[in-house]
Amino acid sequence: MGRSSQTDMAVLGALSIEPMTGYALREAIRNVLGHFWSESFGQIYPALAGLEADGHVTRQGSTRPGSSTFTITASGRRRLRELLSQPIQPVPPRNGLLIRLFFGHTLGVEACRSLIMQAREQAAQQLREYEALAAQTAGEPQYADAAPFWQLTISAGRHSAQAAIAWADESLAALDAVPSA
Amino acid sequence: MGRSSQTDMAVLGALSIEPMTGYALREAIRNVLGHFWSESFGQIYPALAGLEADGHVTRQGSTRPGSSTFTITASGRRRLRELLSQPIQPVPPRNGLLIRLFFGHTLGVEACRSLIMQAREQAAQQLREYEALAAQTAGEPQYADAAPFWQLTISAGRHSAQAAIAWADESLAALDAVPSA
DNA sequence: GCCCGCATGTAACTGGTTACATGATTGT
């Protein structure tokens, strides 16, 4: 199978903004939703095929490779609203950084310090990307009614990156007080 | 199968603090690591069996149900250090809240507002739990050398919850400026 | 005697990733 309502939601959502090929869809999900969502390659095409069978999307151009774009239908928009309204599926947490720090006494203070610095740099990098993204989003008048919502997601990323940086600085200072084995 | 080095890391880590039964292990992972890690029931026992076969843990008491506790061996501790030193496996993001907000124009302003308020309350609840946890951790002298590291993970949770609250408040204000369809 | 919590395990299923296979188009 490899088709879940989660994937359907992302695919229909992307197509609700503009019609695309499957390939472009994959790029759009990576580049635009990438900061908070991901779909693997092998899910998008089966999802599109299923959505087409259900009449939620139609295929323009031939079935033959190289040219077909997918367009969302009215029933597809209805389905999208339905999917968006479903309760959020909680994801079981799996934070590779925090579990290593939790066992930091075993891992060693120096390794912990280096992990935290690494995390700090990643967050700083993300922060720069969010700033760029915010500016870019503000400058595209054709998506005026969706833009405020996009800004919410960018703002979430910014807050979380800033929190990560503040935490990292605090933590590095705290580690200085720990006897380094 | 159902056995990954990730699970081994969590199991060995927990047993490095004190010997436990498989059942207690599950509880410990849920209650103590729960804020940033999870292992499902069906993974723990196969992992224990595998670790026993590899000589990383030993079983005290009989094989018969009801009484055996697992203890980490010297080779288990070595293996744990090895696992903790491995590069962090990046988890593909799947944020159910942000993807709904991204398509907020389709979902509707009111539904978005309600999702954000929900998220805010969850974060506030978590914040209270972290405060309690921090106090509790500080008051247990037998784990004195591990406690500073545990505080790091609690601090991470606190920062992230605080960021979520600040973001939610900002976002609710921003939504007031959006024409409510 | 019965139910509940502790304890150990297995089997089936699902969701998701990776790698593979194929071919068209475009630019150098």
Place this chain on the structure above:
DNA sequence: ACAATCATGTAACCAGTTACATGCGGGC
């Protein structure tokens, strides 16, 4: 001509969850 990129798909595999099956021991 050759490489890179666009494009569509499938098959095999893996990780993780859920539900099921079983039994002991203690309290009501």
